[in-house]
Amino acid sequence: MLAGLVAFSSAAPALAAPALPAGDPSAVVSSLNSSLLAVMQNAQKLGYKGRYAALEPVVRQVFDVAYMTRIAVGSGWSTLSDDQQAQLVDAFRRFITATYARRFDGYSGEKFVTDGAKSVGDSTLVATRLIKSDGEPVVLNYLTREDASQDGRWQVVDIYLTGTISELATRRSEFAAVFRRSGYDGLLEALRQKVSQIETDSRVS
Template structure:
């Protein structure tokens, strides 16, 4: 009888483990912590890595922790539905490269800064907000509010608000305006021009 009970308990525990994905046990702040840790390591080795090294170090973590396909689609709004599958792919990949290039360009040195996680709070539609700070040795700081949602049983970042400025809102307004006035090809070319511009000075 004991063996039967023990076996039943084991099966229940195994069943619970199988039903609840490990990612759901994570807090939303875990995604931000992984991003912060990578950014800090890149900053500390910025000169040694060079621009391309920073880019390669940041690419996997930004791809993993951000829901880039969702963000790319959201920035274009209803215009997204007018594009072909190939255009969707082109835009997402260009958007991904621009996102990583932008981080590699901005986090290009270290002066004793450190990151903190200040807390998290719920948002409508089951989203979460995680507040983080980048604090300089002199005590000044930049506040980052990360907005996250769950996808594929994982918390992923969908927007970054730096000192009150929403990155998603800025891109949404800019990209939609270009789409309406100049079209998709022009938007894609402008993003590629930004990538080239950001890479150029950083490699110089």
């Protein structure tokens, strides 16, 4: 369970995505952690497909995937049509959801702790820890930003694994290189293949 965290059927009603407070970054992150904990506690019953179904609306609400995709693609983003941008955003959202469904695949007494928030320019960094059953903490800090187009709702735009490793920077390094080499079609196919591989790995694990 959570093997790749640091390296990096329908859901039950209790796992439905909660309505998010518009102006509270810490509450947004807490809602994500609560959803992840519920999925972990029901992981075996749900299976991979059930975990994916439970997490998809959570990812849609909590993460500003459009912003994250634009940053990950880099300067080439402006050369894409609206439809191409929408296709990449959808593919990236599926990849994020699949990654979480794969990572949070069991429960053995873990809990999440929120350690407060601080302003970072126009953004807010929310510090959290995942406490493993043996007491070992895994630091997961979430960078959030306010989206004026979403009625001022705060959403996650980056995750710092172990507190310092930017997942968005890692994705930008990877995805921008694919885009430069293979263009829109190549990046879209790469994202789809990643999701397919996660699904395959989940069936055999």
